[in-house]
Amino acid sequence: MQPLLLQVKNLQYTAEQLLDLDLKTQKREILHDVNLTIQPQEFVGLVGPNGSGKTTLGKLLVRILEPTAGQLIIKGQNYHDIQPAWHLNQMVGMVFQNIDTQFIGKDFMEDVTLYLSNFGWTAAQIQTQIADISRQLKIQSLIKRPFKTLSGGQKQLLAIAEVLLLRPQLLILDEPTAQLDPENTRLVLKLLQKIKKEQQLAVLLITHKLSELALTQRTLILNQGTIVQQCQTSELLTDAKLLDANQLPLPDTIAILQKLNQLTGQSITTASPAVQDFVQTIQENLC
Numbered sequence: 488m489q490p491l492l493l494q495v496k497n498l499q500y501t502a503e504q505l506l507d508l509d510l511k512t513q514k515r516e517i518l519h520d521v522n523l524t525i526q527p528q529e530f531v532g533l534v535g536p537n538g539s540g541k542t543t544l545g546k547l548l549v550r551i552l553e554p555t556a557g558q559l560i561i562k563g564q565n566y567h568d569i570q571p572a573w574h575l576n577q578m579v580g581m582v583f584q585n586i587d588t589q590f591i592g593k594d595f596m597e598d599v600t601l602y603l604s605n606f607g608w609t610a611a612q613i614q615t616q617i618a619d620i621s622r623q624l625k626i627q628s629l630i631k632r633p634f635k636t637l638s639g640g641q642k643q644l645l646a647i648a649e650v651l652l653l654r655p656q657l658l659i660l661d662e663p664t665a666q667l668d669p670e671n672t673r674l675v676l677k678l679l680q681k682i683k684k685e686q687q688l689a690v691l692l693i694t695h696k697l698s699e700l701a702l703t704q705r706t707l708i709l710n711q712g713t714i715v716q717q718c719q720t721s722e723l724l725t726d727a728k729l730l731d732a733n734q735l736p737l738p739d740t741i742a743i744l745q746k747l748n749q750l751t752g753q754s755i756t757t758a759s760p761a762v763q764d765f766v767q768t769i770q771e772n773l774c
């Protein structure tokens with residue numbers, strides 16, 4: 488068995504909330520007792536109701552936030568022992584839900600040059616790597632265009648390209664298609680399928696969409712700041728109660744099955760092999 492890529496042990500995060508203009512604050516527990524592991528190249532889904540703490544967990548994993556308690560371990564190394572601290576960015580990258588907060592330059596070239604030169608890359612290395620990723624993701628026509636002239640989907644692709652340039656072993660995507668139209672959603676999902684097929688890296692996918700979740704092998708369910716369940720994604724996609732509890736829509740397969748049972752008086756469950764085959768086909772076709 489391969490060694491774990493990521494281990495999170497008893498993670499806790501308490502935020503200091505500003506109460507009024509007198510600068511009085513109040514502590515608010517956002518995450519508690521979070522335990523999880525991710526294997527190298529594993530695709531893991533992270534679902535949960537609004538406000539359950541998914542984005543906060545992502546930010547802790549890339550060290551934008553510091554935990555109040557608990558341990559974060561990547562490739563056997565405790566986050567606190569990674570020196571210099573920015574080396575973590577070469578192991579774990581995150582694409583944020585609000586894409587515009589990701590960029591600091593006026594266009595991709597400027598942004599990536601600023602970003603990578605901070606990581607000690609030479610101008611020649613940066614040029615080569617940009618040419619390489621642009622070819623792979625077919626973004627050549629976008630890299631010199633000002634961000635303000637690009638669509639949400641185009642910026643999403645560039646944000647993913649930027650994070651991939653650092654070749655992280657874990658990529659965290661926070662609702663990567665939430666603001667995209669169907670065409671750009673397909674583009675991003677295709678890219679994820681390619682990453683999965685080529686086993687380039689592990690992905691933690693925060694999502695409310697079944698079409699994205701279907702890409703993952705395992706799903707973590709976060710509720711009220713803690714992981715309440717971990718299961719195979721195929722199990723979750725066939726469990727109407729679990730889907731409902733996590734504000735995920737009922738897949739057509741389950742809705743049809745429920746209707747058929749109602750009409751025929753039978754009680755065929757999703758555990759039946761024929762239904763499992765059907766669900767698998769639907770899952771494969773979702774992306």
Ligand SMILES: Nc1ncnc2c1ncn2[C@@H]1O[C@H](COP(=O)(O)OP(=O)(O)OP(=O)(O)O)[C@@H](O)[C@H]1O
Pocket residue numbers: 502503504515517535536537538539540541542543544
């Ligand atoms: N800095 C902060 N101070 C106080 N509360 C915060 C802070 N950041 C987040 N929260 C609260 O923490 C909770 C978790 O927020 P988070 O954004 O992680 O949830 P989420 O699961 O990603 O939600 P969504 O699905 O809506 O994106 C929310 O109730 C939010 O209001």
